[in-house]
Amino acid sequence: MRPTFVKYAPWTLLLIIVVLASKGAYMYPHDPLAQTVGSIAGHEWQYNIWRTLGMADALADGMPGRWLSSYSHHWGYPLFEYTSPFPYTVSSVLLLLGFDAHSALNMVWLLTFAGAAVAMFWAMRPIFGIWSALAAATCYILAPYHLVDIFVRTNLVETSAFLFPPFVIRGLWEAQHDRLKGVLYGSIGIALLPLSHMLSTYLIGLSLIVFCGVYFLLLPLREKLPFAIGALLIATVGLGLSSFFWWPALADISAIKGMDAMTGGFYSYTKHFVYPHQLISSKFEYGASEPGPVDYMSFSLSLERVILAGAAVALAVFALLRGLLHRDTRSEPRTELAAKQQRARLVISAAITAACASFLTLALSEPLWKLLPGIEAAQFPWRFLFPASFYLAICAGAVPVLAGQLSPKLRWLTPLLGGLIVLSILHLQWQAARAGSYGTVEPGEIAQLKSGELGVWTTNQLEFMPVGTEIPYKEARREATVTLYDSFFTPQPARVSLAEIENGRAKILLQPGAAGTLVIYQHWHPAWRASVDGTPLATRPFEQHPFAPIAVDLPEGAQELEVVFGYSASGRWGLWLSFLAFAAVIAWAVSTRRGGLLRNAVVPLGYLCTLLVFYWLTGSPRTASKDDLFASVRTTIAAEDYANPVNMHSEWNAKGNFIIPSSGVAVEFAEVQHNSHISLSLDSNDSFMLWLLNNDELVTSDFLHGRNVGGMFTYTLMFNKNTMDTGFDKLVLVPVAGDGAFSLGHIVAHSEHPVPDDHKRVQLSAGIPTVRAEDYELYKANRTEWDDPSNATMKETGLLVDFGKPVTGDRIDLSLDWNDFYLVGFVRGEEFVGFATARKAAGANLKGLARRNLAIPDNVKELGFDKVRIVPTWGDGYYSLGHIRIAGLRDAPAAPAQPVSEP
Secondary structure, eight states: OOOHHHHHHHHHHHHHHHHHHTHHHHSOOOBTTTTBOEEEOOTTHHHHHHHHHHHHHHHHTTSOSSSBTTHHHHTOBOHHHHSOOHHHHHHHHHHHTTOOHHHHHHHHHHHHHHHHHHHHHHHHHHHHOHHHHHHHHHHHHTOHHHHIIIIISOOHHHHHHTTSHHHHHHHHHHHTTOHHHHHHHHHHHHHHHHHHOHHHHHHHHHHHHHHHHHHHHHSOHHHHHHHHHHHHHHHHHHHHHTHHHHHHHHHTGGGBSHHHHHHSGGGOGGGOOBOGGGGGOOOOOBSOOOSSSOOSBOOOOOHHHHHHHHHHHHHHHHHHHHHHHTTTOOSSOHHHHHHHHHHHHHHHHHHHHHHHHHHTTBGGGHHHHHHSTTGGGGOOGGGGHHHHHHHHHHHHHHHHHHHHTTOGGGTTHHHHHHHHHHHHHHHHHTTTSSOSOEEEOOOHHHHHHHHHHHOOOOSSTTTTSBTTOOOOOGGGOOSOOEEEEETTOOBOGGGEEEEEEETTEEEEEEOOOSOEEEEEEEEOOTTEEEEETTEEEOOEEOTTSTTOEEEEEEOTTOOEEEEEEOOOTTTHHHHHHHHHHHHHHHHHHHHTTOOOGGGGGHHHHHHHHHHHHHHHHHSOOOOOOHHHHHHTOOEEEEGGGGOOGGGTTSOTTOTTOEEEOTTOEEEEEEEEEOOSEEEEEEETTOEEEEEEEETTEEEEEEEEOOOOSSSEEEEEEEOOHHHHHHOEEEEEEEEEESSSOEEEEEEEEEOSSOOOOGGGSOOOOSSOOEEEGGGGOSOOTTOOSTTOTTSEEEOTTOEEEEEEEEEEOSEEEEEEETTOEEEEEEEETTEEEEEEEEOOOOSSSOOSEEEEEEEOOHHHHHHOEEEEEEEEEESSSOEEEEEEEEETOEEOOSSOOOOOOOO
16 A cells, blocks of 8 residues: 555645746735735736626525626626626635635635646546646646636636536546546536636537547547447536526527627627737737737747647657557557557547647638637637647647657656656746736725726626617616506606515515506516516516616506516526436436545545645735725815816826825815816826715715726716715825826816706696697707706606697607607507607717607507607606607597507
8 A cells, every 4th residue: 555645745746836836826916014905907807806796795695696786887787697607606605704805706716727737637647647647737727828818818717617628538538437437527527617618618619529529530449439428428418417507598698789799899700810920929918919910918829838749649649550550469468558549549639629729710710710600709719729728738748658658668758758847837937927917906895886886797898788778877877776657657656665676686565556567777688587476477678768677567456576587488498407417417326326436536625725725825915995995094185286187188297296195185175066077187097986075974985997098087077966965075085906106187176067946947746747739849949958948847757748639640759858768658538559769869969958750650640649648767857848749740530549558
């Protein structure tokens, strides 16, 4: 029996390699005295922290996080319906267990990095032996594209996907000898790939088809069928286990802007092909992918790995030919000869697959891109560097064992070459395995506020937005969560007793009354399911609103409504398939009485835990809280000293700018300001927390996100009526992220748009105000302001325009406040006969009233109408009608109108 040290020595060596390789991840700058955490400031690092916070909120609400209500300026977003949730679930669980948000995220980064090394070593060890497995793991985690994903793109989902391809290769290898073990290993890899990154699943899936096809062709005839059965079982079980995620995502893709947003403009794959010289370039930069031959990030496979892969292929071909030419050799056992040939087949298959994946990164492969279904969703051809790097690592790691098996006298080559490859890769990639820039990261609670201020979607705003929906803006956040309209589309706030919206769930308690329409201010999606007093009801988008909220048509007497973000009818098939796959695997394992498979994972998991403890001790100090930041401000300046906007576009350190200390600055005004907005210029590559105070009492707060445009950037902050009424005499600025050099150029309060006087607004009674159409028939060019005395202003209850008799026409022409949305309902008698929607007017530099010319529905033309109901469904609270006129006006038929369903 081997001594314990010898038994676990390989894992100890792997631990040392991973610690050395990941020094750029855990030895990031941080300042314990200032209680701030440093983090890798890559392309997407802020999205990672926002997603962690969003998922943690959802889990705290008892929901799976498929819908995040705080996203899209609190209109909700189906982020984890389509974005793989695995890494963010782990980071959010750590957050809920008490870790700081950024520390939890850093732990997941390190877990994915170390986990990829452990997985590769674990997968390659039974195939190639210890030294080749160490070489393969080192080549894998230090592959240039892997480092780009971590330190340049900071793409957590794609980085976490690096964990799972080794499971598939190990599963395919084991399935040839032990089918149950192989299927379990391989299906775990297949199942967790889509939960980590859907696009990587597609890319790795294509590469696995090539790999398995080549390997199948190289196998002897008697081994082909067992391998094919094992591969099909791995794919079927793995995809079945994860179908609860990928099936609904694909089934509901038509409900969002999806492919059109993902593949258009900058994201078109035709703009991002790699040039051949870039595949072997040693350049490592931290910029972005650009159309054309000049890019500012690495697309390298590394020349060293390509050379090693070429050597592995030569050795594998030699081993394969030697076995074919010397079948009767008695110099070595048959089983050892078979193992050598099996390794050779695997290496040749991996090399061909790596070559195919590399080819798909080049412009020469464009005809293939046009043939492969759905491949345009990959957006960037250089994503194929992921499978190419994986298979090249296998080939490079195989060199020591293939060289050592040339002759029994050359076995000493295996540890020598393995050690040399490990040391050379560590040396060559040492400088690249670090972040190009670091930023001070704002505390978790400020990041949460920032996500609400910025709205937060994905890196592509339109990607998962519902079809036909506009993107909400900061001022579009509503205090109300629901609106209940009666059958005449008059809001009935008194009937709403309770309205609670969580991440993927809404509960509304109502006072009994007549039938109506309830609008819930979350974006509609087909996965929303409703029940009224326990009876299922359909949901639909409220089309008379720019952000397509959820609408539910309530029956008479409804008292309790619950809406849950569940699964659409087609998406529920994925749940059933996952259940069946899981049950089948359990039944198979129980029937074969195999209970010891998990013991193999004890040592790898133990070393992962050791790594995490080490990482935690090396750099995760506590972050400062928002209150700590506010209390730390000691510097005060007068606003009038910086009221001249001459420096608004200067360099950050221009003469006249105020250099803000890292603790922040308080700007005092000579008198209380009741302004509608304020402009100030700040260094553009920094982010600031802003507070407004009146007599040292907090009025409101905001987050100013850095723009990275060079020099100073001017922010314009618009205030709501409450802030204007309360006023402020002090503004506090605290830098929370940036390069450490902060400055203020100017700060000026403005009142270009004063709040209208109350007497200019029509004071409405409890009923619906009614005006005569003849009083507003003629359009007057001078009716430009919304509150002109000759206009008919209205509140949320809307307006009724009476024509005095049944009429009909072809189109309706009316002028309404330009930035509001209105429902235009045609009424005959006491019933609606049809509807139209007046959307916000398009165009630049608009203000006041704007004309809308709407088609009258065909059924309304036939039935006629005697009144027009105008209801504002979204806007700024200032609504008015300037004129209304019917084109082709004529008397309506005498036949009574028939009611139509509500919109």
